[in-house]
Amino acid sequence: MAPATALLDELAEEILLRFPADDPACLVRAALACKRSRRLVADPGFRRRFREFHGAPPVLGVFRNTISVCSIGGRRNIGGGGLVTYGFGGRARAQPSAVARFVPTSSCLAGARWREWRVVDARHGRALLYKRRQSWDSDDRLVVWDPVTGEKRELPAIPGSPFEIKDPFSWNAAVLCAAAGCNHLDCHRKPFAVVFVAIVRTVMFDCFYSSEAGRWSQPAAHCAQQTDDRLKLEPSVLVGNVLYFMLQSRAKILNYSISTREMGVIDLPTVCFSERRIVFMAIEDGGGLGFATVRDSKLCLWSMEVGSDGDAGWAQRGVIDLKKLLPNSAFSSPLPDVVGFADGIGVIFLQTNDGVITIDLKSSRVTRVPKISGGSSIFPYMSFYYPALGAPAASTGGDGPGTGASSVSKA
Structure with missing residues (x-):
């Protein structure tokens, strides 16, 4: 040349x-x-x-669960927070039904909507979605989908069929890249794993899926440190080699070590004992676990600190006065609340009366996110995208995510 x-x-x-x-x-x-x-x-x-120049992958869209009402008769359903409920005597009754939505923030990806599916997690360029059984002779389904490549994989049934347990139970799950030494800037088509955790009365258990093996591990039982709580189907956070999941009471969180499969429970500060939401954060530069919540008109940032005795404590590390950043209309009922966090770039998602907005914790820049209606927690989809990949055909109906996409596999 x-x-x-x-x-x-x-x-x-x-x-x-x-x-x-x-x-x-x-x-x-x-x-x-x-x-x-x-x-x-x-x-x-x-x-x-x-990728190396920009560092952490950008947000290309968000997943969110919205609610519609459908008629359900004589079958078990997953209700709020993942708690199992039951129908009675075959009589049809109206129940809220989850609708999973993908709302792109980039013009290169297409939006999508799937009735009776629920977003469970999104991380490392993939999303984990769940569909409850539609009849007694069908199965509950977990699917991992990559919106950029269009690839999806339907996971096999979990050993021991936890969804068959007749006692009420709660659960959550997380998807993550499993490639050794990966910097998580380009996880597409690399091995992945899914962690499934549940609480059944006095017992916690976990199960681990490997895409390389194409199967689940045998469930491992752990003695629960509490019996009056259950898991919420809200976004988890990965900090180092540990996953953290929210519990229903908002007084405690469940921690899960990926390397050892050990589970435990950590107390949250009393500031969390309210109806206001909190979102987990992975603090940059090895800062560990943190969370954000709104009190009055202030965004409060907390971080976990481990003392010399090994016990975890919490310290408030920052307060942002939202009235200095948002217009007065944002504080009309309902008041602003945290609904999501984009790991690696330090961006908080807030639901306000004016819609969903983001706040960059480094610059305090506020950006409105269009086309996102009300709903539950937000799962940011973060990935790099290049023209040569091409945009997969998104599904606005059909049987699950990725319908019509470029590649489909089933374990």
Whole structure:
């Protein structure tokens, strides 16, 4: 390559590297503008450098569970917070039904909506969705879906069929990349794992799915440290090698070690003992576990500290006065509440009377997120996207996520 050409390529690449990662359409337009840009954008080396330049993957969309009402007769259903309930005598009755939605914040991905599915988790470029059984002769379903590649995998039944337990139980689950040494900037098509945790009366248990093995581990039982609580189907957080799950009372959280499969319960500060939501945060630069909640008109940030005796405590590390950032209309009923957190980029999602907004904890920049209606917690979908991948066809109905996508596998 001639020196002049190499210099032009280097200059062009330096410009392209600075294109916003959360707006892949900019790279699409650049790739269509001239042959040099198209060649550079298509180069795997450029894609690697683009990821490294920007660091944490951007938010390309959000998953959210909304509610509709459907008629359910004589069958068991997963109700609020994952608690199992039952129908009676085959008589149809109206029950709220979850509708999973994917709302893209980038024009390169298509929105989607699936009735009677529920979003359980989103992490490392994948989403975990659940569909309760539709009849006594059908099965509960867990599916892992990648909105960028269109690939999905329906997971096999969990050993011991926890959904068959006749005692009321609660559960939650998490999906994560399982590739050794991965920096989690490009987890697509790499091995993944799913962690399933549950509380059944006085017993906690877990089960671990490996995409490489294509099967679940045998469930492991743990003696519960409390018997009057249950898991909530809200976003978990991964800090190092430990997953944290919210419990229904908001007074405690469940922690799960991926490496040892040990489980435990950690007390939260009394500030959490209210109807206001909290969202978990992984504090950057190895800061450990944190959470955010709104009190009055202030966004309060907390972090966990482990003392010399090994016991966990909590310290408030920051307060943001929302009245200095948001218009007065945002404080009309209902008051602002936290609904999500984008790990790695330090962005909090707030539900306000004006809609959903984000607050960048570093810059205090406020951004309105359009097209997101009311609902439950928000699961940010974070990934890099490149024009060469192509946009998968999203499903607005059909039988689950990824219908019509480029690749489907079943374990």
